[in-house]
Every structure is written in C-alpha cells, then in structure tokens.
Amino acid sequence: MLNEQLRRVLQQMPKAELHIHIEGSLEPELIFALAERNGVKLAYDSVEALRAAYAFTDLQSFLDIYYAGASVLLREQDFHDMTAAYLKRAEQDNVRHAEIFFDPQTHTHRGVPIEVVINGIYRACQDSPVSATLILCFLRHLSEEDAIATLEAALPYRDKFIGVGLDSSEVGNPPEKFARVFARCRELGLHLVAHAGEEGPPEYIRTALDTLKVERIDHGVRCLEDAELTQRLAREKMALTVCPLSNVKLCVFDQMEQHNIMELLDAGIAATINSDDPAYFGGYMNDNFIATFEALPLGLSHAQRLARNSFEAAFLPPRQKQQYLDQVDAFFAKV
Numbered sequence: 054m055l056n057e058q059l060r061r062v063l064q065q066m067p068k069a070e071l072h073i074h075i076e077g078s079l080e081p082e083l084i085f086a087l088a089e090r091n092g093v094k095l096a097y098d099s100v101e102a103l104r105a106a107y108a109f110t111d112l113q114s115f116l117d118i119y120y121a122g123a124s125v126l127l128r129e130q131d132f133h134d135m136t137a138a139y140l141k142r143a144e145q146d147n148v149r150h151a152e153i154f155f156d157p158q159t160h161t162h163r164g165v166p167i168e169v170v171i172n173g174i175y176r177a178c179q180d181s182p183v184s185a186t187l188i189l190c191f192l193r194h195l196s197e198e199d200a201i202a203t204l205e206a207a208l209p210y211r212d213k214f215i216g217v218g219l220d221s222s223e224v225g226n227p228p229e230k231f232a233r234v235f236a237r238c239r240e241l242g243l244h245l246v247a248h249a250g251e252e253g254p255p256e257y258i259r260t261a262l263d264t265l266k267v268e269r270i271d272h273g274v275r276c277l278e279d280a281e282l283t284q285r286l287a288r289e290k291m292a293l294t295v296c297p298l299s300n301v302k303l304c305v306f307d308q309m310e311q312h313n314i315m316e317l318l319d320a321g322i323a324a325t326i327n328s329d330d331p332a333y334f335g336g337y338m339n340d341n342f343i344a345t346f347e348a349l350p351l352g353l354s355h356a357q358r359l360a361r362n363s364f365e366a367a368f369l370p371p372r373q374k375q376q377y378l379d380q381v382d383a384f385f386a387k388v
C-alpha cells in the first residue's frame with residue numbers, strides 16, 4: 054500500500070505530460086454528447102455499453118475502437134471542447150505543461166479539413182492556464198506519401214505545432230518507412246519523436262534514433278531486451294515517455310507489478326510517466342503515478358526523478374524549463 058505522504062506528493066508535485074493523444078482523452082460521455090450534437094450514429098447504445106467494450110488484447114484491438122470514437126469530431130468546436138476537457142483534467146493533476154499529440158489523418162480521411170482540427174485544438178491550448186504545445190503525429194499504418202501530403206497541408210499552420218510524431222500500428226510499420234518525411238520535418242526545424250518499442254522490437258528504437266533522428270522515444274519499454282541499446286539510451290540521455298496504465302491495458306505487461314519502469318530508471322534512463330489515452334486506459338496522469346507506485350517499490354527519490362525528467366525532456370525554452378525544474382526542487386525541499 055502506498056503511504057499517504059507519498060500519494061500526496063505524487064498528486065501535488067509539478068509535472069509535465071509528454072505523451073497524450075488528444076483523441077484518447079475523449080471520454081464516453083463526451084463521445085455521446087458530440088454524436089448527438091453532430092447527428093452521428095454510434096455502434097453502441099449507451100455510455101455503459103461503450104465503456105464495456107474497452108477490453109483490449111493488444112494495440113490493434115484498442116486502435117480500432119479509438120478511431121471509431123474519433124468519428125464524432127466534425128467541427129472546430131468539437132476539437133476545442135475535447136482539448137479543453139483534457140487540459141482542465143490535467144490541471145487538477147498539477148500538470149504544468151503538456152505536449153499534446155494529435156492525429157490529423159484520422160480526421161482528414163473522413164473529410165474534416167485539417168484547419169478545423171488544428172484551429173480547434175490550438176484555441177483550447179491558448180485559453181488554458183496549463184502551458185500546452187502540439188505535436189502532429191503521422192499514422193504509420195498509412196503510406197509515407199500520405200504522411201508527406203499531411204505535412205504539406207499542415208504547413209500553413211506551422212506556427213501552431215512544435216513537432217511531429219509517429220503512432221498507430223507499430224509492428225510491420227518500422228520507423229524507416231517514414232525516413233523521407235522525417236528528414237523534411239527536420240529541415241523545417243520541427244521537433245521529432247516516434248512511438249517505438251511499445252509492441253515492436255528494440256531494433257525499431259534503434260532505427261527511430263538513427264534513421265529518423267528522433268529526440269525522444271514514445272514508450273520504448275522493450276529497450277531492456279537489448280543491453281547495448283539500454284546503455285546507449287542512458288548515455289545519450291534519451292528520454293522515454295512511458296505510459297504504465299496503457300502498457301497493462303494493452304497487455305505489454307500482464308500486471309503493473311511486472312512493469313519495468315523501475316528497471317529503466319535504475320539503468321539510468323530518463324524515463325517519464327504519462328497517460329497515453331487516458332479515457333480508454335483507466336486514468337490520467339496522477340492515476341498513472343499512483344498505480345505504478347502502488348505496484349512497485351518506488352519512493353520519494355523516484356518521484357522527484359520522474360518529475361524532473363518530465364521537464365528535462367520537454368521541448369521548452371531553456372529559461373522556462375529551468376523555472377519548472379526549480380519549482381520541482383522547491384516542492385521536494387518542503388516534503
């Protein structure tokens with residue numbers, strides 16, 4: 054059992070969220086409200102029936118239902134309301150800064166213009182007291198040509214996102230499939246991240262680093278299968294944005310007790326804790342921290358390490374980053 058002091062520290066410590074798919078924050082209640090507002094017919098009769106379908110066996114079984122849930126998003130206000138709801142929830146968890154993924158192709162392939170997606174999400178970020186920036190993700194089950202066309206369509210809104218990522222079905226869609234589009238994004242000065250080593254092998258982490266030249270790895274938990282790669286990640290201070298509740302829900306680990314976040318930290322890796330798709334995986338940031346610390350022998354020093362890692366790994370200007378790190382240290386000095 055987690056002692057009360059540690060629980061309070063986890064809840065109250067300042068933190069950054071670096072791995073949140075905004076479409077994965079769409080709660081069943083909001084899915085139904087937006088379906089009604091937009092006249093969209095859902096495959097489920099009720100919020101309860103939809104929630105009952107959230108029993109996943111792997112990443113693909115989740116993605117199928119996640120893309121179906123996103124079908125209720127049609128107008129700029131829908132994207133705004135989804136993002137505003139996430140940021141309000143994140144604020145309650147003392148998230149001070151969030152770098153939010155969005156999947157434009159999920160929407161443009163349904164005929165929603167990309168400016169509707171970007172403007173709605175961006176406006177909610179601007180209105181929030183939580184600092185929030187956007188990372189445009191390419192869907193890796195689609196072609197690189199589609200990713201390039203998506204990038205071109207997004208470029209008129211270049212000032213509204215800070216980087217690009219790579220998500221969706223990992224196995225069979227290795228990072229190198231997107232070498233050209235990532236090279237172009239690098240030339241454009243965008244930050245680069247990619248999901249790798251969630252279900253895919255350690256080799257995908259290596260090619261994300263060497264071929265795509267990413268600055269963070271999303272998930273990356275399978276790195277521990279490769280000692281040389283593990284040492285490299287630690288040496289290069291390469292951050293991993295780990296999502297513990299997601300990993301258990303998608304059967305990457307059978308139980309939280311088997312999660313390897315403590316081994317990652319003990320190997321010197323700059324691991325962070327994040328929520329991934331909180332509406333689908335049973336919890337937001339603090340739920341992830343509490344579930345992890347309840348299951349594993351982690352203590353105060355790990356909490357401080359994780360809070361610091363989250364700001365160290367954030368794509369923030371140096372002065373703002375230092376201010377957040379000072380806030381973390383000031384918080385722990387009083388514990």
Ligand SMILES: Nc1ncnc2[nH]cnc12
Pocket residue numbers: 074077112119220221222223248251299329330
């Ligand atoms: N955990 C995850 N892995 C890959 N793609 C995703 N899209 C949303 N969540 C994802």
Ligand SMILES: [Zn+2]
Pocket residue numbers: 072074220248271329
């Ligand atoms: Zn993810």
